[in-house]
Amino acid sequence: MPNHSNEELVSQIESSNKRKYFLEKLSEKVFLFCSLLSVISLLLIIGFVFYKGTHPFFAEGYSFIEFIFGLDWVPSEDKFGILPMIVASIFATIGALIIGVPIGLFTAIFLAEIAPKSIARIISPAVQLLAGIPSVLYGVFGLAIIVPFLQNHLGLAKGQSLIAVILVLAIMMLPTIVTVAETSIRAVPKTYREGSLALGASPIGTIFKVVVPAAKSGIMAAIVLGLGRAIGETMAVILVAGNSLVLPTSLTDSIRPLTTNIALEMGYAFGTHQEMLFATGIVLFSFILILNLVLAKIGSKGGK
Amino acid sequence: SQDNTEAEPSSGNQYTLAISGSTSVGPLAEKLAEKFEGKNAEVNIEVNQIGSSAGITNSLSGVSEIGMSSRDLKEEEKQEGLAETIIAYDGIVVVTHPTNKVQDLTLDQVKQIFTGEVTNWKELGGDDMEIVVVSREDGSGSRDAFQEIVGYSSGELIRSSIVASGNGNIKTTVAMNKHAVGFISFEYIDDTISTVKINGVQATAENVLQQKYLLSRPFLFVNKPENLTESGQKFIDYILSPEGQEIVSEAGAIRVK
Amino acid sequence: MRKAKDYFFQSLLWLSAIITIATLCIIVGFIFYKGIHLINLDFIFGDYSPSGGGGILPMIVTTIYTIVISLLIATPIGILAAVYLQEYAKQGRLIRIIRFATESLTGIPSIIYGLFGAVFFVTVLKMGMSIIAASLTLTIIVLPVIIRTTEEALKTVPLTYREGSLALGTTKLQTLYKVILPSAMPGILSGIILSIGRIVGESAAIFLTAGTVAAMPENIFSSARTLTVHSFLVTQEAGDIELAAAVGIVLIVIILILNLSATFISKKLNKADY
Amino acid sequence: MNTTKMDRNKGNEQQIQNKISVNDLNLFYGEKQALFSISIDIREKGVTALIGPSGCGKSTFLRTLNRMNDLIDGVKISGDIVIDNENIYRSNDVIKLRTKVGMVFQKPNLFPMSIYDNVAYGPRMQGIKSKKVLNQLVEDSLKSAAIWDEVKDRLKSSALGLSGGQQQRVCIARAIAMKPEVILMDEPTSALDPISTLKVEELIANMKKDYTIVIVTHNMQQAARVSDKTAFFLNGEIIEYANTETIFSMPKDQRTEDYVTGRFG
Amino acid sequence: MNTTKMDRNKGNEQQIQNKISVNDLNLFYGEKQALFSISIDIREKGVTALIGPSGCGKSTFLRTLNRMNDLIDGVKISGDIVIDNENIYRSNDVIKLRTKVGMVFQKPNLFPMSIYDNVAYGPRMQGIKSKKVLNQLVEDSLKSAAIWDEVKDRLKSSALGLSGGQQQRVCIARAIAMKPEVILMDEPTSALDPISTLKVEELIANMKKDYTIVIVTHNMQQAARVSDKTAFFLNGEIIEYANTETIFSMPKDQRTEDYVTGRFG
Numbered sequence A: 001m002p003n004h005s006n007e008e009l010v011s012q013i014e015s016s017n018k019r020k021y022f023l024e025k026l027s028e029k030v031f032l033f034c035s036l037l038s039v040i041s042l043l044l045i046i047g048f049v050f051y052k053g054t055h056p057f058f059a060e061g062y063s064f065i066e067f068i069f070g071l072d073w074v075p076s077e078d079k080f081g082i083l084p085m086i087v088a089s090i091f092a093t094i095g096a097l098i099i100g101v102p103i104g105l106f107t108a109i110f111l112a113e114i115a116p117k118s119i120a121r122i123i124s125p126a127v128q129l130l131a132g133i134p135s136v137l138y139g140v141f142g143l144a145i146i147v148p149f150l151q152n153h154l155g156l157a158k159g160q161s162l163i164a165v166i167l168v169l170a171i172m173m174l175p176t177i178v179t180v181a182e183t184s185i186r187a188v189p190k191t192y193r194e195g196s197l198a199l200g201a202s203p204i205g206t207i208f209k210v211v212v213p214a215a216k217s218g219i220m221a222a223i224v225l226g227l228g229r230a231i232g233e234t235m236a237v238i239l240v241a242g243n244s245l246v247l248p249t250s251l252t253d254s255i256r257p258l259t260t261n262i263a264l265e266m267g268y269a270f271g272t273h274q275e276m277l278f279a280t281g282i283v284l285f286s287f288i289l290i291l292n293l294v295l296a297k298i299g300s301k302g303g304k
Numbered sequence B: 001s002q003d004n005t006e007a008e009p010s011s012g013n014q015y016t017l018a019i020s021g022s023t024s025v026g027p028l029a030e031k032l033a034e035k036f037e038g039k040n041a042e043v044n045i046e047v048n049q050i051g052s053s054a055g056i057t058n059s060l061s062g063v064s065e066i067g068m069s070s071r072d073l074k075e076e077e078k079q080e081g082l083a084e085t086i087i088a089y090d091g092i093v094v095v096t097h098p099t100n101k102v103q104d105l106t107l108d109q110v111k112q113i114f115t116g117e118v119t120n121w122k123e124l125g126g127d128d129m130e131i132v133v134v135s136r137e138d139g140s141g142s143r144d145a146f147q148e149i150v151g152y153s154s155g156e157l158i159r160s161s162i163v164a165s166g167n168g169n170i171k172t173t174v175a176m177n178k179h180a181v182g183f184i185s186f187e188y189i190d191d192t193i194s195t196v197k198i199n200g201v202q203a204t205a206e207n208v209l210q211q212k213y214l215l216s217r218p219f220l221f222v223n224k225p226e227n228l229t230e231s232g233q234k235f236i237d238y239i240l241s242p243e244g245q246e247i248v249s250e251a252g253a254i255r256v257k
Numbered sequence C: 001m002r003k004a005k006d007y008f009f010q011s012l013l014w015l016s017a018i019i020t021i022a023t024l025c026i027i028v029g030f031i032f033y034k035g036i037h038l039i040n041l042d043f044i045f046g047d048y049s050p051s052g053g054g055g056i057l058p059m060i061v062t063t064i065y066t067i068v069i070s071l072l073i074a075t076p077i078g079i080l081a082a083v084y085l086q087e088y089a090k091q092g093r094l095i096r097i098i099r100f101a102t103e104s105l106t107g108i109p110s111i112i113y114g115l116f117g118a119v120f121f122v123t124v125l126k127m128g129m130s131i132i133a134a135s136l137t138l139t140i141i142v143l144p145v146i147i148r149t150t151e152e153a154l155k156t157v158p159l160t161y162r163e164g165s166l167a168l169g170t171t172k173l174q175t176l177y178k179v180i181l182p183s184a185m186p187g188i189l190s191g192i193i194l195s196i197g198r199i200v201g202e203s204a205a206i207f208l209t210a211g212t213v214a215a216m217p218e219n220i221f222s223s224a225r226t227l228t229v230h231s232f233l234v235t236q237e238a239g240d241i242e243l244a245a246a247v248g249i250v251l252i253v254i255i256l257i258l259n260l261s262a263t264f265i266s267k268k269l270n271k272a273d274y
Numbered sequence D, E: 001m002n003t004t005k006m007d008r009n010k011g012n013e014q015q016i017q018n019k020i021s022v023n024d025l026n027l028f029y030g031e032k033q034a035l036f037s038i039s040i041d042i043r044e045k046g047v048t049a050l051i052g053p054s055g056c057g058k059s060t061f062l063r064t065l066n067r068m069n070d071l072i073d074g075v076k077i078s079g080d081i082v083i084d085n086e087n088i089y090r091s092n093d094v095i096k097l098r099t100k101v102g103m104v105f106q107k108p109n110l111f112p113m114s115i116y117d118n119v120a121y122g123p124r125m126q127g128i129k130s131k132k133v134l135n136q137l138v139e140d141s142l143k144s145a146a147i148w149d150e151v152k153d154r155l156k157s158s159a160l161g162l163s164g165g166q167q168q169r170v171c172i173a174r175a176i177a178m179k180p181e182v183i184l185m186d187e188p189t190s191a192l193d194p195i196s197t198l199k200v201e202e203l204i205a206n207m208k209k210d211y212t213i214v215i216v217t218h219n220m221q222q223a224a225r226v227s228d229k230t231a232f233f234l235n236g237e238i239i240e241y242a243n244t245e246t247i248f249s250m251p252k253d254q255r256t257e258d259y260v261t262g263r264f265g
């Protein structure tokens, strides 16, 4: 092939290279800026929440300790204690995890490893579809079905309770957990399965001893995302929690988690009351960070 | 306000009147706006139901020209120069499950129920079953008014009470629980719940107007006087006109006069 | 013994799957059971009337507005950000910070986004309660979703494509838009599907930023009410569960259509592979 | 056994006992036939090498011997494979089959667990719980796989931290721990460096007195070095099967000669 | 050029012009050194083969010649590589370098586009838009790559529908379409069946009158068949570099001999 007849081509190439390198540099800057946007948004949001939420403690002489450990929340009487809500949030989250995670994971395993392809092909997208149903409707469902069910079958005076919240949250977590976990289980290299089966392990043994541990990081991501959904959820919870201001001591107590407190009262709140709701947001935010850190720890420990 | 007035259309350009606030006043305001727009094509009214305080904040910050409130203004808010107009009254009715035998309560009994002094329907002449109290959220206009008239404070409210956001949620909650008792606005009364007489007086608009029935509160429009445009004033005037007040009572609220 | 254990776990898997599927069927069944009788052409295509009897066309339009605008903004930014993280950035502090930020953004409750949007976009940037303010707020909400899924999609593009292209004397940028992004498209689309779900299902963040005006929005600076906000309001104020469910049916259908078309597009794009 | 394949099995005269007898085996991936009427007897204890160009069906055939092809959708098989007088496709106990017929893959595929757990994996799945028994088994297996000295101080650390060659020997140990009778190896050294390769080859040479080994290799020299008998595959058929020296020094078939002299692939 | 490496470049006496001169090249992946003081002259037009056991640095070296290693984080390089009197690591115009030095990879890596678009990809990216020019270029390149007849009726259909061997030849066509002067090939036939391999080898034999070709191969026979000169790599060093016949018939170094006679790998 001739290399020589192309001087024209070569010079064309050389002249365009300069422009290309410039574009290259420029585009990298643009991409960097785009990725910094999420940092900027986070900083703005954190800044905003903290600015509003720390004001009462710095400027108005409220005690942060009393805020965290106080038992009374009566904004009209200047009492701002959120301990019952913190406890409620913790219980509700843990409960939802205990129910939602195993069912979600087992379903994901089922879809990825056991279900016939034709079935999985229908169910997986259906589960994804459910991730898009507005949470209000989950709440309505909880209020119209779960709450009366609890009232009638547990003989409760009111079905709005910790257990109702746990059930609704567990249901809401399912689509996220199933979808993300299923993807990561499918991504486990075939060689692990082959290796295990070739050692005479049964398919089920292989799943639980090799495949699931190998998919650990994806499964952790599934749990974290599901957890985010559970903690961040408000609209559904408002409807089934009962929102009572008591320190929960049993599954049948009605509770008020941190998120519902914010959503419930923000519409009417002003002044210090509003700032205290932002302070609730800070607590919620720290709560989420701590949980994510803990889960990451568990994940990395298990991953080893 | 002059600038705003100038922005008003003479040339078929619509002026948008922004109103926001109480979710209780909202539906009524929407109905009034619908009729008003039918008559005044040059005005387009936006009604946002986002809660009394948010509405008041918006009217202060200028995001909305008029705020809607279902509670009285606080001192601080008045000091910022907000003007208020009562556009209607809202009757509040105590509601129970349709199977509940208790049909009549004294104001004092209501207080005892909501403060937890009485915890069984038996003590009020009903069946032997626990009372489940359903209240609105702290800060809600209905709740403020209800507590003030019945005579207890938020701190006294029984701790285990269910707190539901909005009339609809109280209604749904009470309709689904035979133990429950709550309070809602007149407009939301229907046959899924049963209403309770207070001191023997039926909850009706007439009884409120004649001051026989005690549980009511005002629906307010608030605004910074300097922000109120001609259109805004026109709308308020319309509401207070006999025609506007007719719509008010059709919607289930209580006319001002 | 071993067999019994296998059998037990196998049953557990089946049981969980059945519980999940049954629950989801019950929920969808519930929504349809409660709402289907309200669905008719007037309901879907009629204008809204506060005095009753109207349709929900304004909410449908508003919902579509918010989906389109949020995606128009979030998709390019999210994809480019993911491209930076995956294709350009060297591992280091900056990357860790960006990753941490995106991950934290995923965990923030939407009510907080709503409050932020209400102050930042609505008041500070003087957008007023409007579709655009809500869409920008939603953009921040779905950005992390798009970034993460795009990153995952980029990871699956074989290194050999990049090498093949660069070895032909192309720039990174050319390689990116000619080879890498097209092959990552199916994965990116799945992220977009998830985002649509998030946008459509959001209420708290929207009613604080777009408001609840129940009228046909004139433009993106109008205040308006989405379907989800509508179902939230009718539940909260009127306690009208049937209406909320009917709105839910419309939402399910919208999501279904969007998901199917996204899948269809991704299949179309994937065809190039075979 | 079968008379139909005696023409190919000339190398079989020595009257060494056969461990595996394959008769008229055909295998289809969906519509596509990958193995054509394979008949071969594999002798007990010793190394049988399978060579042939890429895509000729060596791996496919190897995987029929412990039914790993069962995992692939749409695989259809006809013909008989008899191991120890039992037709493995008639019996339904795949687990038993795979316990008896171990396998080592092309790429070391240790699980993301400690070295110890990897080797103890199979026995544990068989229900062995006793710490003492397991310890002994792990030690013996690692010793047999000539890797004990290199890993004995780090049994509890992750297996994925080992070099490729070490990993492959742990894979062999893992297979040995099941006390199999047959070990199948699919290009076990192709991912390894020369030194590791040598070690694995030595290991195979040592193991052949105890195990029936079937090894697929692309490397002619390796086949020549480690195997007793060699089968040459081409396009899903066995072209020639004979003693290794015969295959490499005086093959009967022109195609075999072309292949082993490097005219191909 | 450089005198320091004359000892190794005994094969260079024929006074054929050198296209590429490498002098004292060291390469590190992070802390780990992968190439040690590599010095080698590669002649213009002709085939130079790089052989050596796995992991010895053949690919690494090949990829320094068109700076593909730039893509890998933490790679550090010292020493000089001069192509056509230009030190490629001094210049910053990688695009120009890669336009001049084409590359064909181990696995055919066509893009998921039509055959035509694959071949036209490079030229288009250089800004060539004219349909006519492109058509001509695609046709010429496919012809040079000896694949035109097989694909001329399906230029618009997906390149991934071709067989491995066809794909690899389209890869070569794609490289040729850039009118490079040097073509680097990293085990271009190792993923191919014997017949495709033969075709690609024939193609290389034809191309060597026009291009400077550097090929990495694991297959000794292939190196012997296609190359004019051969360099033997071991552990990141060039042990021996000479005419191909010399390397295979009378290598100077014992290690070379061990390797080419199959004692290794």
Ligand SMILES: Nc1ncnc2c1ncn2[C@@H]1O[C@H](COP(=O)(O)OP(=O)(O)OP(=O)(O)O)[C@@H](O)[C@H]1O
Pocket: D029, D032, D034, D052, D053, D054, D055, D056, D057, D058, D059, D060, D061, D072, D218
């Ligand atoms: N899962 C599968 N589905 C369809 N065809 C397959 C599958 N696996 C292998 N094949 C085909 O079967 C034939 C034999 O493949 P096999 O993997 O057994 O070859 P091999 O001799 O092991 O080759 P190599 O030396 O490359 O490993 C090939 O044509 C291959 O394309």
Ligand SMILES: Nc1ncnc2c1ncn2[C@@H]1O[C@H](COP(=O)(O)OP(=O)(O)OP(=O)(O)O)[C@@H](O)[C@H]1O
Pocket: E029, E032, E034, E052, E053, E054, E055, E056, E057, E058, E059, E060, E061, E072, E218
């Ligand atoms: N990206 C990388 N990071 C760190 N080390 C690497 C990297 N790529 C290669 N190496 C190491 O550099 C050495 C040379 O690798 P290289 O790929 O050049 O070998 P090779 O001769 O091409 O081997 P093969 O024949 O297996 O392709 C090896 O020890 C390898 O482990």
Ligand SMILES: [Mg+2]
Pocket: D058, D059, D060, D186
């Ligand atoms: Mg194979």
Ligand SMILES: [Mg+2]
Pocket: E058, E059, E060, E186
């Ligand atoms: Mg290499």
